[in-house]
Structure formats: structure tokens, C-alpha cells
Amino acid sequence: MTLRLHRFALSGHAHRAELLLNLLGLRADLIDVDLRGGEHKQPAFLAKNTFGQVPVLEDGPEDNPVVIADSNAILVYLASRYDEQRRWLPVDxxxxxxxxxxxxxxxxxxxxxxxxxxxxxxxxxxxxxxxxxxxxxxxxxxxxxxxxxxxxxxxxxxxxxxxxxxxxxxxxxxxxxxxxxxxxxxxxxxxxxxxxxxxxxxxxxxxx
Missing domain, CATH: 1.20.1050.10 (Glutathione S-transferase Yfyf (Class Pi); Chain A, domain 2)
Structure with a gap:
């Protein structure tokens, strides 16, 4: 398992993804995106999220990862994928x-x-x-x-x-x-x- 979270540390959207990773006991590489410098609007980042927003989660090898953009989508993905007891996203x-x-x-x-x-x-x-x-x-x-x-x-x-x-x-x-x-x-x-x-x-x- 290789998780990478592209984030801006002062973004609440990014923090909610980081928070759930920690609550689930998952290790992830935190990759800071230079929003002030416009990194999120450059082709390399837009290839991960066409809306040019953080956070973005990558799960898997760098050459072929699952890419999840949008903080709420990341929460759903992590809870569905890694919480076997479905405590964080109930089945009911x-x-x-x-x-x-x-x-x-x-x-x-x-x-x-x-x-x-x-x-x-x-x-x-x-x-x-x-x-x-x-x-x-x-x-x-x-x-x-x-x-x-x-x-x-x-x-x-x-x-x-x-x-x-x-x-x-x-x-x-x-x-x-x-x-x-x-x-x-x-x-x-x-x-x-x-x-x-x-x-x-x-x-x-x-x-x-």
C-alpha cells in the first residue's frame, strides 16, 4: 500500500482527508502543493484533478495509481476501501x-x-x-x-x-x-x- 496525499496544510478540505487517514491508522506521504505559486493550475497537477484543487489522493504505484480528487470523495474512498468494519461509513x-x-x-x-x-x-x-x-x-x-x-x-x-x-x-x-x-x-x-x-x-x- 502506497498512499500519497497532495495537500495545502492550511486547507480544511485537505485536513479532513489527512484526519481520516490518521484516524484509520493509515500512513501516507504528504505532498505540499504550492497554491500561492500556482502549482495547482499547472499541467502536472491538472492531470490529477482537472478542477485544479487540493486535496488529491493517490493510492498505489506512482506509474499507475488510483487517483481520487475532492475531499469528500476521498473520505468515501478511504472509509470504503480501508475500514473493514465500516464504522466510518455505515452500510445501513x-x-x-x-x-x-x-x-x-x-x-x-x-x-x-x-x-x-x-x-x-x-x-x-x-x-x-x-x-x-x-x-x-x-x-x-x-x-x-x-x-x-x-x-x-x-x-x-x-x-x-x-x-x-x-x-x-x-x-x-x-x-x-x-x-x-x-x-x-x-x-x-x-x-x-x-x-x-x-x-x-x-x-x-x-x-x-
């Missing part, structure tokens, strides 16, 4: 659908809310910061209510749904979105951080 149709629902939230409200707000403050992205903070607040209100009823997003054990939402939620303060109003979310973050194999994403700002 109802639970599998619930996981997919949260993956859609990760690609939707989480990306346009906390992630977008962080892009503005850290990377000067030309996005509407006020709108992003409003989307984040609305998302966190729903998430807070949901986590008041259970320890993890789908049932009583962590799944890739939790992994998908963790990084940008934990780092929302870097985008000017405080977590102080949301005790159940903060408790959920703590439960994820207590999991064996947890690895943090580097922090770049003082938490709000």
Missing part, C-alpha cells in the same frame, strides 16, 4: 443517507459559511464576508440543536460526516465566526479531538 441505508446529508452540508453551507469567511480573513478572497458569517451562524444554529440530542452527527459513534464538518467548524474563529455561543458544537469538537489518531490543522489566528 438510513445511516448511509444521513452521512451523505452531512457531506452535502460540508460542500454547501459549511463551504459558503465558515470556510468562506476564513478565506476572506486569511487569504483575502474576494467574497462577501458578512454573508459568509450569516450563513455560518445559521448553520451553527442547526448544528447546535442537532448535537444537543446526540454525541456525533450520525448516531452515537463518529463517521466521515463528523470528519467532513470538523476542520472548518473548529477553525471558524479564524474567519471572525465565534464558537462561544455554541456549547454543544464545542463539546462535539472536543470529542473528535479526543479520538485516537486525531491530528490538528495548524492555527493561523487567535481564536474568537
Amino acid at each position: 441505508p438510513v445511516q448511509a443517507a444521513q452521512v451523505q446529508r452531512w457531506l452535502s452540508v460540508a460542500a454547501g453551507q459549511l463551504a459558503s459559511g465558515p470556510a468562506a469567511a476564513r478565506m476572506v480573513t486569511l487569504f483575502k478572497a474576494p467574497l462577501d464576508h458578512d454573508r459568509a458569517k450569516t450563513v455560518a451562524a445559521n448553520l451553527f444554529a442547526v448544528l447546535e440543536q442537532h448535537l444537543a440530542q446526540q454525541d456525533f452527527l450520525v448516531g452515537s459513534a463518529p463517521t466521515i460526516a463528523d470528519v467532513a464538518l470538523y476542520s472548518y467548524t473548529a477553525h471558524a474563529p479564524e474567519g471572525g465566526v465565534s464558537l462561544q455561543p455554541w456549547p454543544h458544537i464545542r463539546a462535539w469538537l472536543g470529542r473528535i479531538e479526543a479520538l485516537p489518531g486525531f491530528v490538528p490543522m495548524p492555527k493561523t489566528a487567535v481564536a474568537a
Whole structure:
């Protein structure tokens, strides 16, 4: 088994892939992509992901690997391929659908809310910061209510749904979105951080 994760260390999308690798106890070579230098838009990288985005996972020999682009797709692949007990991606149709629902939230409200707000403050992205903070607040209100009823997003054990939402939620303060109003979310973050194999994403700002 040879796993290679092409990533940017401050990307929450890349971190969720790295986090699941560690939670599964999988070793992978971490290959940093120079986003500021435009490496992700060069032909060599575009051959791995035509959208020119990190992360990209390669599994297998360098001359003929399985290539998986998109962070949520990587989570599904890793959980399906390497988690024999299917703890992280349940087989049960109802639970599998619930996981997919949260993956859609990760690609939707989480990306346009906390992630977008962080892009503005850290990377000067030309996005509407006020709108992003409003989307984040609305998302966190729903998430807070949901986590008041259970320890993890789908049932009583962590799944890739939790992994998908963790990084940008934990780092929302870097985008000017405080977590102080949301005790159940903060408790959920703590439960994820207590999991064996947890690895943090580097922090770049003082938490709000």
C-alpha cells in the first residue's frame, strides 16, 4: 500500500482527508502543493484533478495509481476501501443517507459559511464576508440543536460526516465566526479531538 496525499496544510478540505487517514491508522506521504505559486493550475497537477484543487489522493504505484480528487470523495474512498468494519461509513441505508446529508452540508453551507469567511480573513478572497458569517451562524444554529440530542452527527459513534464538518467548524474563529455561543458544537469538537489518531490543522489566528 502506497498512499500519497497532495495537500495545502492550511486547507480544511485537505485536513479532513489527512484526519481520516490518521484516524484509520493509515500512513501516507504528504505532498505540499504550492497554491500561492500556482502549482495547482499547472499541467502536472491538472492531470490529477482537472478542477485544479487540493486535496488529491493517490493510492498505489506512482506509474499507475488510483487517483481520487475532492475531499469528500476521498473520505468515501478511504472509509470504503480501508475500514473493514465500516464504522466510518455505515452500510445501513438510513445511516448511509444521513452521512451523505452531512457531506452535502460540508460542500454547501459549511463551504459558503465558515470556510468562506476564513478565506476572506486569511487569504483575502474576494467574497462577501458578512454573508459568509450569516450563513455560518445559521448553520451553527442547526448544528447546535442537532448535537444537543446526540454525541456525533450520525448516531452515537463518529463517521466521515463528523470528519467532513470538523476542520472548518473548529477553525471558524479564524474567519471572525465565534464558537462561544455554541456549547454543544464545542463539546462535539472536543470529542473528535479526543479520538485516537486525531491530528490538528495548524492555527493561523487567535481564536474568537
